[in-house]
Amino acid sequence: MRAVLLAALVAVPAALAVTKPIHSHNDYLQAVPFWTAFNLSVMSVEADVWWQSSQLFVAHTSGEINKSKTLQSLYLNPIMGILNGSLAVPNPISVSNPLQLLIDMKSTGSSTFQPVSDALAPLRAGGYLTTYNSATGTLRPGAVTVVGTGNTPLASVVAQNPRDVFFDADIRTLFSTVPATGQTWGPHISPLASVDFGSVSNTAQMQELVLNAHDLGIKSRFWDTPASVSTWNTFWAAGSDWVNADDLAAVSNAWAAFSGALVPTRFEYTGLDAQKALERKEV
Ligand SMILES: *[C@@H]1O[C@H](CO)[C@@H](O)[C@H](O)[C@H]1NC(C)=O
Numbered sequence: 504m505r506a507v508l509l510a511a512l513v514a515v516p517a518a519l520a521v522t523k524p525i526h527s528h529n530d531y532l533q534a535v536p537f538w539t540a541f542n543l544s545v546m547s548v549e550a551d552v553w554w555q556s557s558q559l560f561v562a563h564t565s566g567e568i569n570k571s572k573t574l575q576s577l578y579l580n581p582i583m584g585i586l587n588g589s590l591a592v593p594n595p596i597s598v599s600n601p602l603q604l605l606i607d608m609k610s611t612g613s614s615t616f617q618p619v620s621d622a623l624a625p626l627r628a629g630g631y632l633t634t635y636n637s638a639t640g641t642l643r644p645g646a647v648t649v650v651g652t653g654n655t656p657l658a659s660v661v662a663q664n665p666r667d668v669f670f671d672a673d674i675r676t677l678f679s680t681v682p683a684t685g686q687t688w689g690p691h692i693s694p695l696a697s698v699d700f701g702s703v704s705n706t707a708q709m710q711e712l713v714l715n716a717h718d719l720g721i722k723s724r725f726w727d728t729p730a731s732v733s734t735w736n737t738f739w740a741a742g743s744d745w746v747n748a749d750d751l752a753a754v755s756n757a758w759a760a761f762s763g764a765l766v767p768t769r770f771e772y773t774g775l776d777a778q779k780a781l782e783r784k785e786v
């Protein structure tokens with residue numbers, strides 16, 4: 504069944520891929536936060552947030568907080584401006600050109616979750632957010648999907664209804680854990696699952712983790728990877744979804760070359776048993 508799945512992936516012409524499989528890691532460190540990525544059509548961006556003095560500051564450490572750099576000023580204002588048409592751009596954010604906003608909660612999850620949810624109120628009111636309705640079991644894709652990572656409390660994500668802040672799961676444990684009693688992992692809780700690449704043994708295991716996630720409708724991301732064309736190509740060849748990168752121009756060029764190749768290199772399915780791969784990891 505997995506072999507069939509991969510064959511299906513291979514058959515999809517690269518030109519049909521709408522969203523570039525690139526994630527802007529620590530996006531706020533770019534020359535112009537949000538815009539550098541957006542102008543390169545990199546539609547997944549990450550902001551580290553600190554709840555302090557009743558504001559959500561964007562910074563790597565609390566010591567680097569700059570009062571002018573908030574989630575609102577760097578991200579929510581430009582995103583809302585594009586969505587409501589007050590900022591004219593060639594390729595606006597929409598359901599067919601969606602943006603993934605990763606919010607890495609650096610201050611405690613218990614203090615930060617509600618302020619983040621409150622800050623999203625205008626996007627929510629505009630109907631722009633991907634939303635899951637627990638009562639009907641309906642996941643409605645929106646122009647913007649917000650995914651909490653870092654200290655984001657899973658219990659708060661699970662409890663939110665309708666849910667529009669999702670959870671970055673641990674890609675190693677999608678089959679060996681549950682998000683809550685009686686529930687299973689899926690895009691209604693975790694559209695994205697990730698792990699530190701340093702804790703993945705080899706390429707075959709990485710591919711297993713990607714396929715495991717895909718079996719559940721979840722996209723994959725590996726962070727703390729070497730920054731090289733060959734590494735990026737290895738992820739794309741394995742069908743991994745979000746390549747975590749800092750040099751957005753270089754990774755965009757690499758993607759153009761990879762996706763433009765007449766016969767993109769793809770790994771053959773290794774045939775490893777998925778559960779075994781997980782067990783090997785967890786030993
Ligand atoms: C992004 O593109 C807009 C035009 O859509 C332009 O005004 C802006 O300067 C560009 N910013 C960067 C950082 O490339």
Ligand SMILES: *[C@@H]1O[C@H](CO)[C@@H](O)[C@H](O)[C@H]1NC(C)=O
Nearest residue numbers: 534567568569570571572573
């Ligand atoms: C805070 O950020 C602004 C805008 O980038 C910059 O002009 C200012 O120098 C920064 N302040 C400090 C203390 O770094």
Ligand SMILES: *[C@@H]1O[C@H](CO)[C@@H](O)[C@H](O)[C@H]1NC(C)=O
Nearest residue numbers: 579580581583584587588589
């Ligand atoms: C669009 O959103 C921007 C950013 O939040 C806001 O400043 C502006 O007033 C909004 N414009 C309209 C027409 O709603």
